[in-house]
Amino acid sequence: MDRGEPMREKRKMKLSLPKEEYMNSGHRGCQGCGATLAMRYALKALGQKTALCIPACCWSVIDGPFPYSSLDVPIYHCAFETAAVSASGLKAGLEMVGDSETTVVAWAGDGGTFDIGIQALSGVAERNDDIIYVCYDNEAYMNTGIQRSSATPWGAWTTTTPVKHYKDKPKKDMEAIMAAHRIPYIATASVGYPEDLFKKVKKAKDIKGTRFIHIYAPCPAGWKSRPEDTVKLARMVVQNGIFPLFEIEWGETYTLNIRPKERKPIDDYLKLQGRFRHLTDNEIAIMQKEVDSRWENLLSKVSN
């Protein structure tokens, strides 16, 4: 790791996130994996006194096989449908053995949240159990080879929605579902905005009750995008309004965190992903309209 001495004067680096890492190198994430960025930032905000419940998802493989782990916090690899309630049980157990400090976090993919895990999540939210639920969303069942989930956006190719029959249902509105449970805190976040993600996780950590954070995590392998575009995609998706960054408190108070002066059209975003390559201009226009109307709808709820 040699390099020559720079000619310019050295100055102190100011990092926008704490330096301490809780995730190690050597994990099995693909090149440019958004899910690993999400974990890296979230753990910086959560700190050592954290316990993760990870159901079947990419992260159950990324972490590494028995007898290894790439994280410095404990993990309970739990059954697919149970992320939320396993976290609940873990939290209850920890409290009964005298540990009420450890933050228990369910860390699930979109499949384990929107589909198979939604019952347990709804139960936990209704009871307002004291856990943080993080969904890192790569918009399909990526771990099992890119099958569609209810988080897959309209128009996307997946192995179960091939080009001739691409996904013709919209992405499930998980924020609306969680807001209906009236939990204290809901937030969307993106790996393209790490400082915002960090802030939100930190904020969630200090709230009691069920907290839901939905992180947009691009997947080069499943989206057929270039690994180096992951962060760019995660920024564009916020800038064009497909995945706005906002918070909802108690299911009622909406705060928009990033309000682009002028939303970019979605074409450039779609062009960078092979999973949208088959879309005609007409179809893209339909998508654009949908994005526009959802954006207006969100703005109408926002109080800031």
Next chain:
Amino acid sequence: MKRLSKEIIIMKKNQDQTIVFESEKDVPLMPMSVGSMLWNKTGGWRNIRPVIDPENCLQCGICWKFCPDVAIHIQNEYPVIDYEYCKGCGLCAEECPSECITMVEEEK
């Protein structure tokens, strides 16, 4: 390689040895991790590698921030790539505001 004795070894930071269980007596009761993944030198995954030009480096920390593999470390106020683990994804080069990181082909 580390051969386990009867005691369960607590996961330590920076421990990069693979683990071999001599017999079932060494295997923990339930499947639980007893070591880190640092033995997995993912640098072998690359076809291209990032090279930082310190001349033009702004010391902004953005490359460090966006590495999914924690393979960029800050040393003496400059980012340094850990080629043992760098997978060559190119995010650092793509995000660098001064474009001072170049992706070059790995030698065969």
Next chain:
Amino acid sequence: MRKVIMGNHALSFGAKLGRAQVIAAYPITPQTQVVELLSEMCADKTLDAKFIKVESEHSAMAACLGASLAGARTFTATSAQGLALMHELLHWASGGRLPVVMGNINRAMAPGWSIWSDQNDSLSQRDTGWMQFYCASNQEVLDTVIQAFKVSEKLLIPSMVILDAFTLSHTYEVVDIPDQERVDDYLPPFNPSIRLTPDEPHAFGGLTGPEHYFELRYKLQKDMEKAPALIEETGEEYEKIFGRYLGLVDEYQCDDAELIFITSGTMGSTAKVAVDGLRDEGIKAGNLRIKVFRPFPFEIVRKIVKRALKVAVVDRNISYGHHGMFYQEVKSAMYAQDYGVPLFGFIAGLGGRDITPLTFKEIAHQTLENEKPEEEIIWIGVNR
């Protein structure tokens, strides 16, 4: 303190005296009274536990597993459909070495909807790595829950304490409810050396390849093999403190028996009445009620049946395409033992059809009339 309580409440008192710390349960007939009483006990703080009112049995077991991994003592209860819904997680509990104790009310599996007594639900789970205790009295239920916590936590293997629907779950009997202090003497707090904590971070249950899985499961079986001796040992300990022995089986008049019934659950107490009746008629009958079905008590079953002239196993269940499951297991225990004792396999009482002393009289008649069983499966009480 002696109290008249129902079988379901005996489960609740067992969990309370066992100082369960986390309870997660979902209501299902005929288990509801178990969780209702526990709910009350948690609410008025006579039991210091967290009660998670989950939205399904699958979530109930999932919550128990999370709590158990944290090092808390956990309890739940269910029946039939609920137990079946938990199936995936039953494997998780045993493979994860989490000593959850669960009450299961034996109820017939749907369709059609049935709430009555039948053993298929719990026996369908016999391969999941749980210990199974089939009880025949409310007292036995309460005592067994306490013993189950002790044995499970020593071996790190989960247990289920099983009651017949209505005939045990809803029947009121006099039960001696032990003092908490004396139970505390018998049952120390759950203190696992390995638990999930950030102070010593591990990833539990990660991807396990063929190079490791085999050893993990070998260890589970090896520990399960220690259970019979441990159950007898803890059963003797229980007798010293509370005056009631808790063993693997309940032998009645087997010493000189020529015809032995092998039964389980409440029909085991009905069988005793039948044995008395048969003895009055000069027939040397005896009853072996198998209490612990998993791990299967090979030694003691062999020891008792080898002296008999005929053995009649009565199953309130059937493994379709084969035979009743107690019959299967007794038969396999007797294989190659060379006892020469003919084994008769009876199926009775499915879906809650009553098993009475007359049922046993019929069973005795059919067994004594024939040198060997004429049919592999002998159905008692089916309207043919």
